[in-house]
Amino acid sequence: MKTLLVCEVREGKLRESWGELLAFAGALGGERELLLIGDEGLAPAVTGRLWVAPPSPRGEFDPAWHQAAVLEAARRAEADRIAFVHSSWGWDVAPRVAAGLGAAQVSDVVAIAEGGFETGCCNGKMRRIVAPRTERVVVTIQPGAFPARGGAEGTPAIERIAPAYRPDGVTFTGYEAAAPRGVDLARAPVIVSAGRGVGKKENVEIVAALAKALGGELGASRPVVDAGWVDHGRQVGTTGQTVAPKLYVACGISGAIQHLAGMKRAEFVVAINKDKDAPIGEVANVLAVGDLVQLLPAITARLRR
Amino acid sequence: MRILVCVKQVPDMAARFRPNGAGTWYGEEDLVFRMNEYDENAVEQAIQVKERLGGAPEVTALSIGPARVTEALRKALAMGCDRALHVPDDAAAERDPWQIASIIARVAQDRGFDLVLTGMQSQDRGSAQVGPFVAALLGFSCATTVVAFELGDGRVRVKRELEGGARSALEVALPAVVTCQLGLNVPRYPTLPNIMKAKKKPLDAVAPGGEPADARAATARFFEPRRRAAGQVIEGALDDVAARLATILKERASVA
Ligand SMILES: Cc1cc2nc3c(=O)[nH]c(=O)nc-3n(C[C@H](O)[C@H](O)[C@H](O)COP(=O)(O)OP(=O)(O)OC[C@H]3O[C@@H](n4cnc5c(N)ncnc54)[C@H](O)[C@@H]3O)c2cc1C
Numbered sequence: 199m200k201t202l203l204v205c206e207v208r209e210g211k212l213r214e215s216w217g218e219l220l221a222f223a224g225a226l227g228g229e230r231e232l233l234l235i236g237d238e239g240l241a242p243a244v245t246g247r248l249w250v251a252p253p254s255p256r257g258e259f260d261p262a263w264h265q266a267a268v269l270e271a272a273r274r275a276e277a278d279r280i281a282f283v284h285s286s287w288g289w290d291v292a293p294r295v296a297a298g299l300g301a302a303q304v305s306d307v308v309a310i311a312e313g314g315f316e317t318g319c320c321n322g323k324m325r326r327i328v329a330p331r332t333e334r335v336v337v338t339i340q341p342g343a344f345p346a347r348g349g350a351e352g353t354p355a356i357e358r359i360a361p362a363y364r365p366d367g368v369t370f371t372g373y374e375a376a377a378p379r380g381v382d383l384a385r386a387p388v389i390v391s392a393g394r395g396v397g398k399k400e401n402v403e404i405v406a407a408l409a410k411a412l413g414g415e416l417g418a419s420r421p422v423v424d425a426g427w428v429d430h431g432r433q434v435g436t437t438g439q440t441v442a443p444k445l446y447v448a449c450g451i452s453g454a455i456q457h458l459a460g461m462k463r464a465e466f467v468v469a470i471n472k473d474k475d476a477p478i479g480e481v482a483n484v485l486a487v488g489d490l491v492q493l494l495p496a497i498t499a500r501l502r503r
Numbered sequence: 504m505r506i507l508v509c510v511k512q513v514p515d516m517a518a519r520f521r522p523n524g525a526g527t528w529y530g531e532e533d534l535v536f537r538m539n540e541y542d543e544n545a546v547e548q549a550i551q552v553k554e555r556l557g558g559a560p561e562v563t564a565l566s567i568g569p570a571r572v573t574e575a576l577r578k579a580l581a582m583g584c585d586r587a588l589h590v591p592d593d594a595a596a597e598r599d600p601w602q603i604a605s606i607i608a609r610v611a612q613d614r615g616f617d618l619v620l621t622g623m624q625s626q627d628r629g630s631a632q633v634g635p636f637v638a639a640l641l642g643f644s645c646a647t648t649v650v651a652f653e654l655g656d657g658r659v660r661v662k663r664e665l666e667g668g669a670r671s672a673l674e675v676a677l678p679a680v681v682t683c684q685l686g687l688n689v690p691r692y693p694t695l696p697n698i699m700k701a702k703k704k705p706l707d708a709v710a711p712g713g714e715p716a717d718a719r720a721a722t723a724r725f726f727e728p729r730r731r732a733a734g735q736v737i738e739g740a741l742d743d744v745a746a747r748l749a750t751i752l753k754e755r756a757s758v759a
């Protein structure tokens with residue numbers, strides 16, 4: 199078995215997630231080689247073979263070019279496993295590669311299992327083992343599931359490849375930075391976040407009141423932001439801010455992986471949820487079971503006394 | 504212009520899930536089904552395009568699954584789609600993304616769609632594969648995880664959402680598949696008059712067009728993860744829970 203690990207480059211930089219791919223390959227066993235699509239100067243410091251394809255002549259994000267580069271490297275390396283990180287880039291390119299190879303794809307892998315790969319499902323509440331039926335398999339690994347072991351390893355043996363390329367209908371016109379944030383949640387020592395469990399816009403107030411009583415900032419999960427109840431600047435998670443407060447209070451938040459990614463470095467987590475089995479319970483130091491609409495004002499009143 | 508929106512019906516995620524008899528997926532007893540959240544954004548986007556172009560584009564909603572999925576199709580019609588296609592398939596829940604994509608591609612093949620919209624992922628499976636597979640099968644261009652969408656001059660200008668809230672801007676030539684991310688728009692609620700009107704819109708059953716493609720993967724086991732023993736669980740009478748929580752919060756906030 200040989201696994202091709204596909205590194206990600208964004209805005210001219212190699213993403214550090216290649217270390218997670220390396221950890222995944224270690225857990226999987228067998229041989230591994232890496233692929234970099236970008237300038238050779240970005241090569242990760244790792245021993246073993248590194249295939250390098252230059253960046254696309256049509257800009258950094260060019261899925262057709264990326265697909266062609268991965269297919270070419272997989273062919274040359276005779277890889278039967280092709281691994282990406284389940285990132286916005288990885289989940290875009292992986293299925294194009296799987297379709298090109300006629301291979302099964304397993305998305306968002308959290309562990310290696312007997313006969314297949316373990317992945318989350320049902321919003322992270324459940325798990326399943328997916329058994330591929332094809333000889334070659336494309337996987338995307340969940341960010342954080344295979345922590346990088348750290349430490350530069352050495353110098354790669356570089357082999358250059360030139361993808362056989364037919365441009366498709368997708369043209370990259372540039373990146374756009376995240377909207378400027380009114381608040382810097384990253385520095386807040388106390389954050390109290392509102393989730394969809396607040397039910398309606400008016401109830402954001404009772405969460406904000408608790409935040410104030412604790413001298414903290416208001417945060418939010420994504421649905422609350424998407425609904426326009428709270429500014430995007432206060433969103434916590436993969437596509438919002440990454441926070442590390444001393445105290446994080448999650449009100450009516452189920453604990454989806456994309457939310458956890460933004461707050462798992464909090465020192466102490468209190469969750470208030472009517473569902474005792476909500477996945478947020480896995481990371482909470484204290485889980486209070488109940489209706490936040492009743493609980494929060496009662497708590498705030500006590501704190502103000 | 505013709506637009507296809509792919510709609511999956513999924514269980515309400517607030518449910519407690521239990522494995523089915525074979526242990527390969529969830530059992531459907533006691534579950535309440537609704538339209539996949541991401542697909543609501545896809546339906547809304549299709550209708551907004553239709554409205555902006557003065558009602559000219561025809562919007563077709565498509566769902567593969569057992570009879571219950573027609574409820575999701577009725578909702579799509581009530582939101583504003585013109586017609587719906589149902590591919591009856593009692594085995595849909597356990598088909599892999601490649602098979603689902605093959606069925607969609609076959610149905611779409613001769614119907615002249617310029618634009619296919621799907622959700623970025625289904626809430627129950629979360630594979631994020633069906634959209635790009637449909638694009639590969641139809642030879643369409645493809646953009647995934649889209650949070651901004653503007654149609655004009657035979658192409659779509661989209662923005663993809665990246666980690667940290669950054670975006671990448673793309674121009675995508677038609678025909679195209681676009682997968683829709685949460686936050687792309689605010690899906691409308693069907694109004695009562697529109698729900699009534701939807702009852703008269705065509706909802707046709709269509710055959711999958713032959714044997715499905717071979718599955719490339721299968722779920723061998725479906726189970727509840729053994730959750731890491733969380734910390735303390737506080738439950739009971741409201742006043743009691745509030746008092747205990749207030750004490751903990753006060754203490755933690757004061758050291759913060
Ligand atoms: C690419 C991508 C990026 C994403 N980025 C982010 C991100 O940055 N941040 C983010 O948060 N999400 C993100 N998401 C969305 C994420 O997957 C979840 O959908 C989201 O986090 C769910 O938010 P929630 O927990 O508030 O809502 P839900 O999952 O709907 O949970 C609501 C919770 O409230 C509880 N509840 C309901 N009523 C009450 C009540 N009265 N009292 C107490 N509890 C109650 C319920 O039991 C439930 O646990 C992203 C998704 C994708 C695909």
Ligand SMILES: Nc1ncnc2c1ncn2[C@@H]1O[C@H](COP(=O)(O)O)[C@@H](O)[C@H]1O
Nearest residue numbers: 509510567621622624625630631632633
């Ligand atoms: N059974 C189905 N019927 C119609 N569309 C589907 C079906 N399953 C998945 N899709 C579409 O494919 C998208 C991605 O699904 P998935 O690849 O399973 O995460 C969904 O958001 C739907 O738009």
